[in-house]
Amino acid sequence: MTPEEVVVAIKDIIETIAPDEDVSNLDHTERLRDQIDLDSMDFLDIVMELRKLYGAQVPEEDYKELATIDGCVSYLHPLLADKELHVTAKV
Amino acid sequence: MKPYDAIVIGAGMSGLAAALRLALFDKRVCLLEKHELWGGLNSFYTLDGHAFDVGLHALTNYVPARTKGAPLTKVLRQLRLRHDEFRLGEHHHSELRVPGVTLSFSNDFGLLESEVARAFPDQVDGFRRLAQAVREYELDEEERDDPSGRAMLATYLSDPLLIDALLVPLLYYGSARENDVDWSQLVVLFKSIFLEGLCRPEGGIRPFLNVLIKRLRGTSVDLRMRSGVRRILHDGGRAFGVELESGEVLEAACILSSAGYVESMRMCGADAERAHVATTDRGRLSFVESISVLDRDPIALGHTAATVFYSTRTPFRYERPNTLVDTTSGVISAPSNFASEKPLKENLLRVTVLANHDRWCALDDEAYAREKEQLADAAIAEAASITSDWRAATTYRDVFTPRTIRRFTGHDGGCVYGSPTKRKSGATPIDGLFLTGTDQGYLGVVGAMMSGIAMANRHVVTASSRTPASTGATT
Numbered sequence: 001m002t003p004e005e006v007v008v009a010i011k012d013i014i015e016t017i018a019p020d021e022d023v024s025n026l027d028h029t030e031r032l033r034d035q036i037d038l039d040s041m042d043f044l045d046i047v048m049e050l051r052k053l054y055g056a057q058v059p060e061e062d063y064k065e066l067a068t069i070d071g072c073v074s075y076l077h078p079l080l081a082d083k084e085l086h087v088t089a090k091v
Numbered sequence: 092m093k094p095y096d097a098i099v100i101g102a103g104m105s106g107l108a109a110a111l112r113l114a115l116f117d118k119r120v121c122l123l124e125k126h127e128l129w130g131g132l133n134s135f136y137t138l139d140g141h142a143f144d145v146g147l148h149a150l151t152n153y154v155p156a157r158t159k160g161a162p163l164t165k166v167l168r169q170l171r172l173r174h175d176e177f178r179l180g181e182h183h184h185s186e187l188r189v190p191g192v193t194l195s196f197s198n199d200f201g202l203l204e205s206e207v208a209r210a211f212p213d214q215v216d217g218f219r220r221l222a223q224a225v226r227e228y229e230l231d232e233e234e235r236d237d238p239s240g241r242a243m244l245a246t247y248l249s250d251p252l253l254i255d256a257l258l259v260p261l262l263y264y265g266s267a268r269e270n271d272v273d274w275s276q277l278v279v280l281f282k283s284i285f286l287e288g289l290c291r292p293e294g295g296i297r298p299f300l301n302v303l304i305k306r307l308r309g310t311s312v313d314l315r316m317r318s319g320v321r322r323i324l325h326d327g328g329r330a331f332g333v334e335l336e337s338g339e340v341l342e343a344a345c346i347l348s349s350a351g352y353v354e355s356m357r358m359c360g361a362d363a364e365r366a367h368v369a370t371t372d373r374g375r376l377s378f379v380e381s382i383s384v385l386d387r388d389p390i391a392l393g394h395t396a397a398t399v400f401y402s403t404r405t406p407f408r409y410e411r412p413n414t415l416v417d418t419t420s421g422v423i424s425a426p427s428n429f430a431s432e433k434p435l436k437e438n439l440l441r442v443t444v445l446a447n448h449d450r451w452c453a454l455d456d457e458a459y460a461r462e463k464e465q466l467a468d469a470a471i472a473e474a475a476s477i478t479s480d481w482r483a484a485t486t487y488r489d490v491f492t493p494r495t496i497r498r499f500t501g502h503d504g505g506c507v508y509g510s511p512t513k514r515k516s517g518a519t520p521i522d523g524l525f526l527t528g529t530d531q532g533y534l535g536v537v538g539a540m541m542s543g544i545a546m547a548n549r550h551v552v553t554a555s556s557r558t559p560a561s562t563g564a565t566t
Contacts (some may be wrong), residue, residue, distance in 0.1 A: 005524065009367050017167050017168065017171055018171075019171060019172070019173045020156045020164075020167065020168075020174050021157065021175055026549075036157075037157075037159040037160060037164070039165070041169060041548055042169075044548075044552065044553070045115070048115070050117055052117070057182060
């Protein structure tokens, strides 16, 4: 997965867990929590989906790395570099 | 058989939400329901060709999609549901009626504020401060000293008539405590009814439940109908499974029970009930409800409000009556006065009044049938006297009593709102057994779902994510 594909992967997961949100307009540097009101339980959902879809393990102490889309890319790209992108949310 | 990660007792709103939530985390879940229908206190039935909902008057907690921080948004998010799947229609307005005063309110809080300013000009500043205090109150699942809601209201408002007018919906829509409600519960109710709002799912509770059931069918949840629990199995300290009425034994690491605190303790055996249930844990409040089918739209009779909360007596009394029913206060619900895409199949008016469970259960069958009709007549006569008289337009009527509620929900005393003592952490004296639903403390349909989700998260999802060995992860 390229860094661009990691963006697609993370937005797809957000769309899966928050189907009412429009993920296309998300700012990559602003905190996700502030843009779409994700709370700590929602981050657990994101982490769960990363594990289910890509086998990526994110320990609890690293959740803070996922605060923004850019943060997700920096943190997740090394973990997902050799994985194939899956897109699951219904468009 | 391999133990489940969790057994959920009761396929009502909290149980359905808990099971769905756990399924998203790949937990092995068994959802047990003793009846042939799901929904619990918000189920449905058909009688002589008429389709009725059991408990639903209105859904509280209405907010538009994507409203930040609102319980409805959280519930949808955590179950991964879209707001528009439920097709929620808002009420145009509802009313609070106490002797000499009618206050209208809608999902625009400004209406109630201006109504209070009109009818109680010297109270409106206090009312605004009350609303601000409610907005700023942080809700959580921690146990703490909870002052009396009535006493807290009196610190903002001095007119007992206004306090009564506000208490009718706040108590009728969720208080298990006579004549009062815990302050934290009052905050939840005030937000859910006045600051958020009332709505009705298109088509009533059936399509709403269908969304949940359809979603559940797509998961690995083992949904078992007609599977009542005879006993919760434990070794004195820790629960490890249940024995069904059929004798079958199911094991699980965790049990979430929506049966109620007292009922769950009884399932743990006579010793547990004796040791852990106090008289004050037992609820005392139940209701009689009548549903009238009308030959015309209630609006044609002058009944324009979606919901009317009334007390014809001051002070308003919210307590177990010494008689079969107390007709001096109640709630009138007109499902057709909520916005809907299609006209309703039938025009209905529901009237709910307080009732005494023990007295209803002491009647023989003949007296029961007679009293049911006579007292429904009396309740409707009193309700009709304050809005519009729909009795001549009635073509069919069904009545249910505390006896009916007890039979179909299994809640002791027909107590819709459960035990007066809420256990917000969900914990019980038995490890591994947690409460969800009304006795955990959230209220209403959205609240019940929130309860199921919160307890599933707290006692199963995060409990096991802290012990990586049990997550079943494959990397």
